[in-house]
Amino acid sequence: MRSIGEMARDGGLSVSALRFYDRAGVLVPAWVDPVSGYRWYEPEQLEEARLLARLRRAGMPLADIRLVLAGWAGADADLVRGLLQAHLRRLELGLSDARGEFSTLRALLDRRENPMTSLNTATARLSVPAPELAAALDAVRFAAGTDPELPMLGGILFDIEGEGLHLVTTDRYRMAVAQARTTGHGGLRTQVVVPLPLADAMRALLTGEEPVQLTVDGDRVTLETGDRQTAGQNVGHEFPDYRRLVHLPAGRRAHVDTATFRKALETGPVRASETRKKDGEAFDLSVLRVTENGTVIVCDDGDDDPHDVAVNRAFLLDALTAAARDELVLELGAPTAPLAIRRPDDTDTFSILMPVRLED
Structure with a gap:
């Protein structure tokens, strides 16, 4: 007999998932130790576990999975094929509906006035203590995205407001936020997404203790420290409203x-x-x-x-x-x-x- 750990490893399901499917009556272990409560499975249940894993990855409801497993065990091929075909039709209809909704949303986005435009086309010049900016970059760099399908996440957001500079990164699975003090801005809130290569070049310049000058001029970002500087274009995409995500x-x-x-x-x-x-x-x-x-x-x-x-x-x-x-x-x-x-x-x-x- 297979232990629950072995069944999880070989069947493509997690241990907690096997416990869940036991409680749901979908895949019940052949024997449960009355003292320890540990679950044991017959060797032939491995095939059912693998089938169950595939069906769940395909999004089939548990009610239908029960019938598929019952038909599989009873060699009722017609029942199994019918259930698979019915689920496939549901998926195709759902995909069609989703495409329609996304088309509508894209049209709404095209017509909607973008409230972030003024944030990303402003001009700002400010002074930032080099150690604070270096520490902020170090604190957020690890969470930056690398997915080419989401270029707006492939950089570090510099969010300038009042006397504060927030640096933000996210790859959807994690987010990092850090802050540094600034002087000399005093204007409207300004945002720019600095691409990672430029952010890394900025970090390489932050070796001293004196303040550095950060300038945002439309789509161009410049960092100056002493007689050295690095500059480049911003990412050119809107960054998500991180303030809605950190509460x-x-x-x-x-x-x-x-x-x-x-x-x-x-x-x-x-x-x-x-x-x-x-x-x-x-x-x-x-x-x-x-x-x-x-x-x-x-x-x-x-x-x-x-x-x-x-x-x-x-x-x-x-x-x-x-x-x-x-x-x-x-x-x-x-x-x-x-x-x-x-x-x-x-x-x-x-x-x-x-x-x-x-x-x-």
Whole structure:
């Protein structure tokens, strides 16, 4: 017989998904240990698990999956083919409807006046302390997007307003925000998306302690420090309204020693059977839980707590490095709410990670 871990690994389903499908009566284990509650599966159930994984990836409802599995086990090919064909028709109709809605939305966007235009065509000249701008770039660079289909995310947003400069990056799965003080602007709010190569060239110049001059003139951005400067064109696309994305629901706050927490992530359990793919690349999942005494632990393959939060482990390690503090504050909300990583001494610099669902 196969253990639940072996079934998850070989069947393409997560351990938590197998528990869910057991409770739903879709794929029930052959035997459950009455003492430990551990689930065991017959070898022939592996084929059903793989079939179930394929059907769920295709978006088939559980009610239909039950019938498909029943027909598969009873060799009722007509039933299975009929259910597959019916689901395919639903998908095709849904895609047709979605295309119609997106066409309407594109037309509305074309006609709608863009409120960000004035933000991105303004002129601004301001002074920024070099160490603060360097620290802000270091804090956000890791979360910048690289998807060529989303060029507006392939840079760092410089959001200038009053005496503050916010730097923001996101690749949809994570977001980072940092702030630096400025002087000399005093004009209207101005935004520009600086492409990553230009942002990296700016960072290379920030080696001193003196203020540097940042100039935005339409679509051109220039950084001057002493007798050196770097300049280039902005990305030329609108950046999402990040202020709508950083207001998170209240969650549980936990202080962590960064080095200790990093070691726990690097050496602790990962959901190897739940290795996922992002843009075609596999990644490991770490599941976090806040204990009653306020400690954050990395969970093993035991039964999931309903408040556990699962995140991309590599992304979380990147966020710890970018935060650059010996102690950090983690904010964990519901399993579907983003995880926030904050500095205890700087509320304006933080990053957030989108969670990953534990149940497929």
